[in-house]
Amino acid sequence: MRFFMVLGAVIIITLIDASFSAEESKYVPSIGGFPMRHKIEKNVLSTIPSRRPSENHGSNIGNDPLTERSNKLEKKKLSVVHSSIQAFSADSNPLLKTAENEDIKTIKPSQFNKNRSKSRKKAHSRKKPHKPVPVVSPVKGISSVQASSAAPLLPDRPVLTMKIYEPGHLNKEIDIKSICRHRGKYLKLLILIASEHSHFMARMSIRHTWMHYGSRRDVGMAFVLGRTINASLTESLNKENYIYGDMIRGHFMDSYNNLTLKTISLLEWTDTHCPRVKYILKTDDDMFINVLKLLDFIEGKKKARSIYGRLARKWKPIRSQKSKSFVSRQQFRGTVYPPFTTGPAYLLTGDIVHELYVQSLNTYYMPLEDVFITGIVAKRLKIRREHAKEFRNSRISFLPCNIRNAISVHKIKPIEQYNLWRNLMDSTKKCE
Known part of the structure; x- marks a missing residue:
């Protein structure tokens, strides 16, 4: 009798555990047909802001254990997409190749603008230097010779x-x-x-x-x-x-x-x-x-x-x-x-x-x-x-x-x- 009671308890516990495992598998995303089983690292989670309760449609939803579980799964999705964007950007943008193993958030906008300005200077340096041509623009009723404010109002090239x-x-x-x-x-x-x-x-x-x-x-x-x-x-x-x-x-x-x-x-x-x-x-x-x-x-x-x-x-x-x-x-x-x-x-x-x-x-x-x-x-x-x-x-x-x-x-x-x-x-x- 005792044997049957213990056996029944074991069966009940096994069934309960299996039901929880099946329920949890519904929230596991997949990319390319493979289930995502990677752990979310702390440093990645720190860069993704969590959804606050005030952003949801109910004040009590944030305390629901199902909501917390879905937030964790959503963070995992964002981390996967984030990693894909980082890999694509590093391949297509040479300015980001130096940081292909880093989080894209670590590249500051000021650093990006600085690198972009350097690349523009290199591009412009390939062109021949261009001297500004003096403009002689007679306005209707007004005729004058124009030039820079620092120099006399004269053309630096002969003009009839x-x-x-x-x-x-x-x-x-x-x-x-x-x-x-x-x-x-x-x-x-x-x-x-x-x-x-x-x-x-x-x-x-x-x-x-x-x-x-x-x-x-x-x-x-x-x-x-x-x-x-x-x-x-x-x-x-x-x-x-x-x-x-x-x-x-x-x-x-x-x-x-x-x-x-x-x-x-x-x-x-x-x-x-x-x-x-x-x-x-x-x-x-x-x-x-x-x-x-x-x-x-x-x-x-x-x-x-x-x-x-x-x-x-x-x-x-x-x-x-x-x-x-x-x-x-x-x-x-x-x-x-x-x-x-x-x-x-x-x-x-x-x-x-x-x-x-x-x-x-x-x-x-x-x-x-x-x-x-x-x-x-x-x-x-x-x-x-x-x-x-x-x-x-x-x-x-x-x-x-x-x-x-x-x-x-x-x-x-x-x-x-x-x-x-x-x-x-x-x-x-x-x-x-």
Whole structure:
């Protein structure tokens, strides 16, 4: 009897154990038909976050032994998939081959980005070095030479002036008839003064002094400016021109490096509106011009196709980029400039205006307008350049006799224009 009781107990225990083994086999995943019997290592489990009870649909599910068992089996599945991804990534990505025996989590994103940047540098290093090409982009209504902010706004390769010059002028508020009546038929002298937008006081001091001669029938005078992107300054210029009507404004952006464009602009305006004028004086708004002396100078000149002024000979290009007069070898390859008249003031005969305008557009651009116009372009056109000692083009003593014997005096402040005008008009002082 006791034997049968023990035998029955053994059978019952065996059946119970077999049922538990069958139940557990339902949760064992398989890959490729083989059951997964590997133990989940602690270091792998530590890298896989366990599902928290709050992520399930019931607050008590996390305490269920079946749920804990399914979590363990899910972790085992993730570890298998994780191992497969690691093996595939190591074979396909050379950056990960060095860590094929490590968990993919051990490769930091910063390390991956660093390795990727190195591989990009190697790829770029195989290409030939590329120098940035200077962009010359004339905007509608605005023309300028563009370059880096550290260097002057100039192209580092030769570019024809016509590609950066936009012809035309803003003649809405200008009084063309008072500047050049009958297209210059009866005009002996046209004085065009290069000015800057902000130089209002310089323009006013000239209007109150030697620009007085512009009221003569045989003399015309005007200021020449470019454009500005400053809206308030543009409005002020419009008002100023509405009052005086003596400001010729081109489409180029007004800057030091665009002085050549400003001179081309005054040549274009003269060629369009005053082609019959006999002489044109190009000067700046920091100059004092003895107009009577200039008219006397003109009376003694009979030569055609000429430029008169302070002649500069054998001047060498300045190659230092720190200088305002810097010119690269691409812009001018020679070692010495051709003879030219210095820019503060020079006199042109009216018969060369059209030729200078057209030829300048077909010549490679240079920022030094006096070298460009009266040197390089004039030489190509075989225009005569003559030295005239009356063009001082420098600051001199303000003594009345010095002023009366000079045609042009340079570096004059607005307040000083009145002093020179008074000395010029003082009839009580005699000069030999």
